[in-house]
Amino acid sequence: MNGTAVRVLGAATAAYSAAIMIRPRWLGRPCGLTGPDGDVPTSTALLIRAVGARDLAVGTAMLLASGPSARRTATACRVAADLSDAALFGTLLPDAGRRPKIAGFAAAWGALCAAAAAAESRG
Known part of the structure; x- marks a missing residue:
C-alpha cells in the first residue's frame, strides 16, 4: 500500500484535534466534563x-x-496516545458510566491506525 489510509487517518485526527481546540465541549460533553450549565470549565x-x-x-x-x-513512527505515536487515552479515560473519568464508551472509542481509533500502518508495511 502507498500510505493513503494512514494519511487519511492522520488528516481526520488533525481535523478533529483542531476542532476540539476551538470548541473543547466537543470532547468535554461526551466525556462528561462539562459543568451544570453545559459549558466546559476553563481549567x-x-x-x-x-x-x-x-x-x-x-x-x-x-x-x-x-x-x-x-x-510508521508517526502512527506508532498516534497508537500510543490512543492507548494511553483509553487507559486514562477508561479508569479516571468522573462519570464511570461513560468510561467504557470513551475508552472503547480511543482504543478503536488506535487499533484502526495500527491496522492501517500494518497494511502499509505488508503492501
Missing part, C-alpha cells in the same frame, strides 16, 4: 486543548510524513 478546556494540540501534531505528522518509516 478543563485548557487540558482538552493540550490534548488537541498533541493530537494535531501527531495527525499532521501522519498526513505529511515523507516515507513509510516516518509514517
